[in-house]
Amino acid sequence: QIARQHPELDVLFPVHLNPVVRGPVHELLADLPNVRLTAPFDYLEMQQALADAWIVLTDSGGLQEEAPTFGVPLLVLREETERPEALEAGCAGIVGTSTDAIVAHVNRLWNDPAEFRRMQRAGNPFGDGTASRQIVRHLAAELGVGHSSAVREQADVVA
Structure with missing residues (x-):
């Protein structure tokens, strides 16, 4: 319904390889010109897809952790999630599995x-991408070598 209502949106749909899943998805969506069905992505392909995305609709726990890194609003297609951090931060919302609810949430954004901007700017509750730099600097300080510019430069290289 979303692809039909919004022909201006390009929909990227990595489809599970299981024929029981693949068959119905292709039957429903293959003829829509703005829907691209692909094989599942490897990690780097998924990172690029997230970087290019306007919004992510998923039931994947991993994507619930990854999407906030790219400032991409995330709609969780489950009734509950094991990752409440994204919900609490405001970068994700649980919409359940009802077609009407999913379409309504996408249309709202x-x-x-x-x-949309509020969710996009909510930040990443899973970290800011600087953990390795912080660890190196903390260890260097604990070891008494944290004042060296070489240690600071190495911390930046590691991160």
Whole structure:
């Protein structure tokens, strides 16, 4: 329904290789010109897809952790999640599995730029990408070598 309502949106759908899943997905979506069905992505392909995405709809726990890194609003297609951090931070929302609810949430973000920006700017509750730099600097300080510019430079290289 989303692809039909919004032909201006390009929908990227990595489809599970299991024929029981693959068959119905292709039957429903293969003829839509704005839907691209692909094989599952490797890690780097998924990172690029996330970097290019406007929004992510998923039931994947891993993507619930990855999408906030790219400032991409995430709609969780489950009734509950084991990753409440993203919900609490505001970068994700649980929408469940009802088609009507999913379509309504996507349309809300499409039609409400302020809400979209709020989710986009909510930040990443799983870290800021500087953990290795912080660890190296902390260890260097604990070992009494933290004042060396060489240690600071090495911390930046490691990170």
